Amino acid sequence: MAKDSWIALGCEGSANKLGIGVIRHTSSNETTILSNLRHTFVSPPGTGFLPKDTAAHHRAHFPQLALRALKEAGCSIADVDVICFTQGPGMGAPLSSVAVAARTLSLLWDKPLVGVNHCVGHIEMGRTITGADNPVVLYVSGGNSQVIAYAEQRYRIFGETLDIAVGNCLDRFARTLKISNDPAPGYNIEQLAKKGNILLDLPYTVKGMDCSFSGILASADALAATMDKGGFTPEDLCFTLQETVFAMLVEITERAMAHVGSNQVLIVGGVGSNERLQQMMGEMARERGGSVFATDERFCIDNGIMIAHAGLLAYRTGYRTELKDTMCTQRFRTDEVFVKWRD
């Protein structure tokens, strides 16, 4: 009797979120989320999360989080077909800490492993949750900023940051203003920005299909240092920063859309949960007769279910990662993945 449903356990830990999820696929391509749990390592205001501490956090929380994920999914070990884990890109020590745990499970349970590209996880989850058929994807997070379009079995990078990710720019500016990192610095910047009115002067650095954020961060930091005498508030600074960097993202996304002839945009990654970005992108897309797709924080923010999902898609095409090949890598380009599961 041919197999008509599969279950994958997915483990994500490339940054400060430890995510573990269990997903089911059927042969008629139904996707069911059986559990999706996450625990976030939050560092004090004014600080960022360091690799060593983040890895320690993931190691400490993995066993119980995995146990809860299995219980919520109502799965037995026999039900699980494959264990998926984030192989990269991301921070070295956190990635490896989760990989060690995934390997251990694979050996104890005698199940195959699939290493997953974090960016592809975001893309596949976004496509499935929103139903967007073949959109231009804006992937924006604390670690990545890329404009991606699918062509001939690869997710091709059309534009990206030349230096730091847009989320990194926002997160580091939150440290300058000593904004809380709970639940996430970007979320708190968004709330402050809603109360800002004054659009201050920041550089606008789009370079063709790409953009750059490190200069904007330096300028924002310099502006913040003059706040006492400047006649503006932290809210104005947050508002200005968002308006500037989001306009840049809208521009490079639109450029890619014109290039490939698409009018659908899918925004994935933690920064994608920002409502102002969704609003600005939506205005641009509507002007082009299209629409913007976005997911909520369950899927936007790093999670284990997207790893299970992308991993299971690969597994069903016959893809496996041998134990000896399960080392993690901080640099793993989105277009390195052969997307065999699409035409």
Place this chain on the structure above:
Amino acid sequence: MSHDTMATATDPDFPCSLSIDVPLPTQRLAKTALQALQVDKELSALVRRDLSIAEGDAQSPALLHVEYSATTNRMLRVAVNGFMESLKLVVEVMETLDVDVLEPGSNTNATS
């Protein structure tokens, strides 16, 4: 038995060394720990690590035998500390999620 680097008696370039025998209840668990931990190479070229399985005694049936050597004591300490943290994770995953923990009554005595 598997060695991921050549274990040497005393390499003069790596004079600081430490040997650890981790007792585990079964050969299967010792082999699992070895395979999970040996994939990642040591981060520093100044550190060498060798993992193998050794037979224990009646009290500790299986041993994960770890040989570390490094150019300085500081490198040795840093590397061994990191190893112990990973080992702790492996053991906790075994304690929380092994087949006989999740499904009491299962047989985990067969060595794979």
